Amino acid sequence: MADDRYIVGVDLGGTSINVGVVPFDGGPILGMRSMPTEPGRGAKSVVDRMIGMMRDAMRDARREASIPESGFVGIGIGSPGPLDRASGTVIETPNLGWRNFPLRDLIANEIGLDAVLDNDANAAALGEYWLGAGKDVDSLLALTLGTGIGGGIVLGGRVYHGASDVAGEVGHMTIDPTGRRCNCGNYGCLEAYASGPAIAARAVEGLRSGVASALPELADGDLSDVTAETVYQAIVAGDLYAKEVMRETAAFLGTGVANLINILNPAMVVISGGVTRAGDHLFEPLRGEVRRRAFRQAADACRIVASELGDMAGVIGAAATYRVERFGELD
Amino acid sequence: MADDRYIVGVDLGGTSINVGVVPFDGGPILGMRSMPTEPGRGAKSVVDRMIGMMRDAMRDARREASIPESGFVGIGIGSPGPLDRASGTVIETPNLGWRNFPLRDLIANEIGLDAVLDNDANAAALGEYWLGAGKDVDSLLALTLGTGIGGGIVLGGRVYHGASDVAGEVGHMTIDPTGRRCNCGNYGCLEAYASGPAIAARAVEGLRSGVASALPELADGDLSDVTAETVYQAIVAGDLYAKEVMRETAAFLGTGVANLINILNPAMVVISGGVTRAGDHLFEPLRGEVRRRAFRQAADACRIVASELGDMAGVIGAAATYRVERFGELD
Numbered sequence: 001m002a003d004d005r006y007i008v009g010v011d012l013g014g015t016s017i018n019v020g021v022v023p024f025d026g027g028p029i030l031g032m033r034s035m036p037t038e039p040g041r042g043a044k045s046v047v048d049r050m051i052g053m054m055r056d057a058m059r060d061a062r063r064e065a066s067i068p069e070s071g072f073v074g075i076g077i078g079s080p081g082p083l084d085r086a087s088g089t090v091i092e093t094p095n096l097g098w099r100n101f102p103l104r105d106l107i108a109n110e111i112g113l114d115a116v117l118d119n120d121a122n123a124a125a126l127g128e129y130w131l132g133a134g135k136d137v138d139s140l141l142a143l144t145l146g147t148g149i150g151g152g153i154v155l156g157g158r159v160y161h162g163a164s165d166v167a168g169e170v171g172h173m174t175i176d177p178t179g180r181r182c183n184c185g186n187y188g189c190l191e192a193y194a195s196g197p198a199i200a201a202r203a204v205e206g207l208r209s210g211v212a213s214a215l216p217e218l219a220d221g222d223l224s225d226v227t228a229e230t231v232y233q234a235i236v237a238g239d240l241y242a243k244e245v246m247r248e249t250a251a252f253l254g255t256g257v258a259n260l261i262n263i264l265n266p267a268m269v270v271i272s273g274g275v276t277r278a279g280d281h282l283f284e285p286l287r288g289e290v291r292r293r294a295f296r297q298a299a300d301a302c303r304i305v306a307s308e309l310g311d312m313a314g315v316i317g318a319a320a321t322y323r324v325e326r327f328g329e330l331d
Numbered sequence: 332m333a334d335d336r337y338i339v340g341v342d343l344g345g346t347s348i349n350v351g352v353v354p355f356d357g358g359p360i361l362g363m364r365s366m367p368t369e370p371g372r373g374a375k376s377v378v379d380r381m382i383g384m385m386r387d388a389m390r391d392a393r394r395e396a397s398i399p400e401s402g403f404v405g406i407g408i409g410s411p412g413p414l415d416r417a418s419g420t421v422i423e424t425p426n427l428g429w430r431n432f433p434l435r436d437l438i439a440n441e442i443g444l445d446a447v448l449d450n451d452a453n454a455a456a457l458g459e460y461w462l463g464a465g466k467d468v469d470s471l472l473a474l475t476l477g478t479g480i481g482g483g484i485v486l487g488g489r490v491y492h493g494a495s496d497v498a499g500e501v502g503h504m505t506i507d508p509t510g511r512r513c514n515c516g517n518y519g520c521l522e523a524y525a526s527g528p529a530i531a532a533r534a535v536e537g538l539r540s541g542v543a544s545a546l547p548e549l550a551d552g553d554l555s556d557v558t559a560e561t562v563y564q565a566i567v568a569g570d571l572y573a574k575e576v577m578r579e580t581a582a583f584l585g586t587g588v589a590n591l592i593n594i595l596n597p598a599m600v601v602i603s604g605g606v607t608r609a610g611d612h613l614f615e616p617l618r619g620e621v622r623r624r625a626f627r628q629a630a631d632a633c634r635i636v637a638s639e640l641g642d643m644a645g646v647i648g649a650a651a652t653y654r655v656e657r658f659g660e661l662d
Binding site: 255 | 413468470482492493504508590591594595598623624631632
C-alpha cells in the first residue's frame with residue numbers, strides 16, 4: 001500500500017525560494033514552485049511569499065494526488081545560516097539582513113503544521129543522500145557553489161551538525177594563508193577562489209591584464225558584467241582563457257576537497273551549483289588535484305560527482321530533514 | 332561493587348611501545364611499562380617485545396590487584412596506520428616498514444585473548460575523551476604532534492572512522508598550496524610546518540641566515556643537532572628567536588585547527604605531543620589565529636586545550652577502543 005503522508009519542503013535561498021510537496025516515501029514532488037527571494041523588500045515580504053507559496057503548493061498537491069487535509073504531516077525548512085535548530089531561529093543571514101529571526105515558528109503557526117528548520121546546505125546534502133547522487137552511499141559531503149560555498153555532511157543517514165549547529169562551513173576553510181581577501185574579512189578562504197563571484201573576479205583580473213578571450217564580447221564589452229555564468233558560456237564556445245580560469249578554479253577547489261577527504265574520509269563528495277555546468281572542464285582537473293593532495297586510501301574510497309537533484313536538492317532535502325527529525329533515519 | 336574486568340592496552344609508536352592494564356571502569360593503570368620500538372630490528376623483534384611487555388604487565392597487574400586469569404577480557408592495540416580494522420591488519424607503516432601485517436591476530440593468538448586494532452591517533456583521541464581533557468564533552472578532535480601529525484575524531488562517544496578507516500588524517504591538510512615540501516611528496520601540508528622535525532627545520536633555516544639565538548649553543552654548535560626539543564629548551568631559557576619560531580608554529584597550526592573547527596564544529600580540540608611543552612607560547616597565538624580564521628559560532632563553541640593524559644593517552648585509549656568495540660559506548 002502506498003504511503004499517504006506528505007511533507008512540505010521549503011528551500012529559502014539568497015536569490016530564490018523553492019517550495020514543493022514531497023511524498024513521505026520519496027516519490028515525485030508535487031505542486032513545485034519557485035519565486036525570487038527579493039530580500040530588499042524586507043523580512044515580512046519574504047515570509048509572506050514563502051507562506052503563500054506553501055499554501056499554493058499544498059492546494060495543487062491535494063488536487064494532483066487527492067491528499068486529505070490530514071495527509072500533510074509537517075514542514076521542513078532549509079534556510080541560510082548560522083541558525084539555532086532547537087529554537088528554530090535564524091541567528092544571522094547577512095544576505096537577508098535577518099538577526100535572531102524565529103522563522104520556524106512564524107511558518108508553523110501560519111500554516112498550522114509542525115515544522116523543522118535546518119541550514120540550506122545541510123538540507124541539500126540530505127536530499128542528495130536520500131534521492132540523489134548519494135542514494136547508495138553511507139556518508140557524503142555536499143558542496144554547493146554559488147554566491148558563497150556551503151557544505152553539508154551526512155554521516156550514517158543523518159546530517160552531522162557539530163557542537164553548535166555550524167559544522168560543514170567549508171567555504172571559509174583557509175587554502176592559502178596569505179591569499180585572496182574573503183568577504184568574511186579573512187585571507188585565503190576557499191570561497192574567495194571558487195564561489196561564483198570569485199570565479200568572475202579572477203577571470204576579470206586576467207582580462208584587465210590584456211589576455212585574449214571571447215569573454216569581453218560575451219559581456220557586451222563591459223567587464224563588470226562578466227559573471228561565472230559568462231565564463232561557462234565562453235567554455236562552451238571553446239574559449240581557451242575561460243577553460244584556463246576553470247582549470248585554476250578546479251585546482252583551488254581540489255585543494256579544499258582534498259582537505260575535506262583527508263579529514264572526513266567520506267564515500268562521496270557531491271558538487272552542486274552553476275559551476276557544475278563546466279562539466280569535465282571542472283571535474284577532470286578537480287579529481288586530479290585531489291589525487292595529488294589527498295591521502296591515497298581516502299581518495300580511493302571517495303567518488304567526486306555532480307549533484308543529481310540540482311535545484312530540487314533543497315526542497316527534497318528540507319522534506320527529508322523533517323522526516324529524519326520526527327521519524328528517524330531515511331532507510 | 333567494583334568492576335573486576337581488565338583490558339590490556341598496547342600503544343605501538345614509532346619511537347616507543349607502551350603497555351598497561353586498564354580497569355574496565357577506568358581506574359588507575361596497572362603494570363605500566365615502556366620500551367623503545369627499535370623498528371630497525373625487524374617486525375618479529377617488535378612484536379616479540381610487545382608480547383613480552385604484555386605478559387609482564389599482566390603478571391604485575393595480577394599481583395597488584397589480585398586479578399584472576401578470567402579478569403582479562405581483551406586487548407586493545409593502537410598502531411600507526413593506515414590499517415584495516417575489520418581484518419586487524421596494518422596496511423602500511425613507512426616508519427616500521429610493515430605492509431599488510433596481521434598485527435591483531437598475531438598478538439591475540441600469542442596472548443590467548445580477543446583483540447581489537449585501531450589507529451594510534453584514534454586511540455589517543457578516545458583516551459582523552461574517556462578519562463582525559465575531553466571527559467565532559469560529547470565530541471572532540473585530538474591532534475598529536477610528533478614526528479608526524481596525527482588526528483583522531485570522537486563524535487558522540489565513538490571514534491569516527493570514515494569510509495575506509497582513514498578519517499582524521501589532518502597532518503596532510505594543505506594550508507599553503509605552494510608551500511613547504513612534505514615527506515608525503517606534496518606541498519604545503521600542515522605536517523611540513525608544525526611536526527617536530529618541521530619546527531626544527533624552520534628554526535635552523537633562520538639560524539643559517541644569521542639570526543641571534545641561544546639555539547646553536549644549546550645544540551653544542553652543531554645546527555644539525557637542533558630539534559624541536561632544543562627549541563622548547565631555548566624558549567624556557569627566554570630565547571626570543573625560539574619564541575618567534577613557536578609563534579609561527581602556532582600560526583600555521585592555528586590555520587589548520589581553524590579549518591578543522593569550521594568543518595567539524597567540535598566542542599574541543601586537544602593538542603598533545605612535545606610541542607605542548609611550549610605552553611602559552613604555543614596556545615595563546617594558536618587561539619588567536621583560530622579566532623581570526625574560524626567561523627565565530629564554531630570558534631565560540633570550541634575549547635582548545637592541552638592533553639591531560641600525555642603519554643598515557645595511547646594505552647588508555649587502546650583499552651577504551653576495545654571496550655567500545657565489544658561493549659558499546661563508554662558512559
